[in-house]
Amino acid sequence: MKKKKNLRILLIVICACVFWVGYQLLKGNGTETDIEQGVKHPNVVIIYADDLGYGDISAYGVGKLNTPNIDRIATEGIRFGNGYATSATCTPSRYSLLTGQYPWRNAKAQVLSGDAPFLIDTEQPTLPKILKNAGYRTAVVGKWHLGMGDGYVDWNETIKLNPNAIGFDYSYVMAATNDRVPNVYVENGDVVGLDKTDSLKVSYKKNFEGEPTGKANPELLKVMYSHGHDMSINNGISRIGYQKGGKSAQWIDENMADTFLVRAQQFVKQRSDNPFFLFYALHQPHVPRVPHPRFVGTTGMGPRGDVIAEADWCVGEFLKTLEQEGLMENTLIVFSSDNGPVLDDGYLDESAEKVGDHTPAGPLRGGKYSLYDAGTRVPFMVMWKDKIKPGVSNTIISQVDLVASLSKLTGQTVPQTDSEDMLDVLLGHSQKGRESVVVEGLYHRTAFRKGDWILIPAYEGTKKVSWGVDNETGFGYDTQLYNITDDIAQRNDLAKQMPEKVNELMEEFRIILDDN
Template sequence: MQKQLVHISVMTLFLLTAPVACKKDKKGEQYPEKPNIVIIYTDDLGYGDVSCYGAQKIQTPNIDRLAKEGVKFTSGYASSATCTPSRYALLTGSYPWRNKKAKILPGTAPLLIDTAQQTLPEMLRKAGYYTGIVGKWHLGLGTGNVDWNGHISPGPNEVGFDYSFIMAATQDRVPTVYIENGNVVGLDPEDPIAVSYKENFPGEPTGLENPEMLRMKWHHGHNNSIVNGIPRIGFMKGGDQARWIDEDMADRFLEKAQSYVRGHKDSPFFLYYAMQQPHVPRTPHPRFAGTTGLGPRGDVIAEADWCIGEFLKTLEEEGVLENTLIVFTSDNGPVLNDGYYDDAVEKLGDHKPAGRLRGGKYSLFEGGTRVPFITYWKGRISPQVSDALVCQMDLLKSVSRLVGGETTGTDSRDMLDEFLGQNTKGRETLVLEANGRTAIRMRNWVMIPPYEGPGISRNVNIETGNADSYQLYDLKMDIGQWENLAKTYPDTLKQMITRLDSIKKN
């Protein structure tokens, strides 16, 4: 009996002191085989909106920390210049223009991702991860005619997420409720929810007909149902107890993200933390209102940075920061007036949301898709600035190699070495998209085909990239895209036209 106890003690000591299974990187250094993966995804944050990318009027110390201690990419891209397509590409690793339904969706749209389709969370789940999403979804729910008063399916939980706490679409669209694992949070069965994007419900006030009820004036398109004094896109009635308070949204999502980490810190986890800032309506918590001098848009960027800082503190306190790969980026470029009068234009001053880039949200110019893009892994990634061309949809294949997962038939490329700061080669080509129009970047060149339509979007006052002839820009010499070299370099132009056609056909 005594010998058996000694044997057990020795075995216990061995197990307690045995090293965690590790892989080796290109430098021979070891890293955990299954690190936690966190994607922090902001909404409409521009290339020049954070101080580590050149902003001077807004200070973002927590995002700056990620950049200072990680890899700051100067050529990191969303796939698209609008939200739904970029989110689709991020989670599926596929170009969104291959799916004709991948466009900005109403809150009642059916699920965009096929439940049999390969996704980043599903790949990670099969690799042994617990997977979660907290924040903005905007990829559709159900199969049509959603019953908001019952269990809503299919949704995030059917495409790879074990846990979900989301808003269905955007903060400016109905339904204005949180949904947790397919169920509306705090719903009173005696006050059922009804939602429509076609017509209003009898007796329900709207921003168009009841301006006296508004605390935020609409500029274009946002004049339907009023919630918390803010007119929205779409019509909704009922669910009064379940409706969110806009100023509390950042705190609510942060609390859920922190709780998720605390509850799953003992095994590998994946968290898609999809923040709503600085998308409209911009409603900073009173703690941040007026703190930047740039109006609510600047204030919610400061709020988002604070949330990121608090989230990092949680990772540290729970002892998992050194075993967590963090990716920080944005779904598309910036926009000022996107439906409301909120002083974003009037108080802009010298701040340049897109930095030196031309265009912004909805645009084929660089400001539409080139976004802040940072990878951070404490003690594992050497601090650096990388010019490698990378895209968010590359995370699927890259993370798959990191964790030993499997991927098939995808536009995603293995950029793991680039994301870990061990290589600066990057992609050679990338197709960019804005509202169904495509352009191509190849090495340092960008080519935009001719498109009909206005050169400036009337409502948001952003250059679209439309022109009646081909545009060719050398980004190495002209990052602002002011000199069209299509006639100067006809061979390069022809090569890029051929490459774009080839990628779109295959």
């Protein structure tokens, strides 16, 4: 009798252990059973600026602009000093953030025209798909610049290949950039506010008969171009490319920040039992810089400074909405930029003349388009109220790592890509970041950082951007080697002094490049 009783007790203990282990496994894997049992993942918001430099955010302590709302993310979360975009230009960086793949692995991942075909393969894993699989509602609001359609876009009909094709439930975007046609918003594949009796036509080859251009009609401009942006005119600003018709749908640049902010706020206010993922892609401080009148003259640095102040206000208003909706405590917020800074990027907006002693790149060398560090080393910060302990991290991390890290956070299978699981780093549980990272400048040319060393191979090409931008490319006939612990400004090239180090890094670099 005693043996039977002991056996029953043993069986009960074994069953309890099996149940507990099984529950923990389900909890860790983020399956549908997990969601059904009420284990809730945090909301995720990525706020992505456009052409914002390492020195443009006051939390980094190296520039002269004041950005109190963006600073809040840094001071209440973790500010990364070695956070990288994958590319010094916009389309490639956005491609990497959403796919977890280095952009130089895809020859088409270059700066796209406004009528370029959809860039991301709809069959490949993407961040919105992964989070949607974990039960998330997903949305993108703001700049897209990853292509639309399959090679020909009829802007007057629903565009089937739009952001929703890679996992977004809702999209409200500009097709490309604010300096490229078409100058319209696209919501879930449809041009917003389009009058079908005034059909919209777009071309990047030739102008439409009778349509004015900045080059031929400078008297119609309120913002004068400096180079390249001299084609179709909308809202007194000439752009890259040609468009005709669709007048009722064309945006007003001064209202763009408010337009995107309202859509982002509306999305997070939707009530649901499911968590949400929002990719809030700001257009500032990309050219043309046309701030709302509320911000004109507020910084003394001209339109570039003023649109950064406008972007900071947008971030503040968005954070207020999260608080008002009771969402802040369960929302992970990532803030970063797609590439480094540039002053004159096509318009005579006095950005260079009025920058004063502000340093958009901080102590770093280069900027947008550049293989030097300021091209890809950008503001990078993460906040999760009461979950992430405030601090500063100098570990190396890349935006490409968000795919693996957020997959891990939500219990999803981590795809086999260039993305590395940096979840513990993002949450402040570890200082062990990447050992190395590959970054890209113009024309898919790449540089390699490992630890404190940066290797830039020899590349033919001009030392300055060839079309009039006053930024260095990083190209040269000789390989360059820098130790950024002692030389953060990359002025002391050690390649000739340390050929063995060059060879060691080059060998590791080639292994990564060859694995394509």
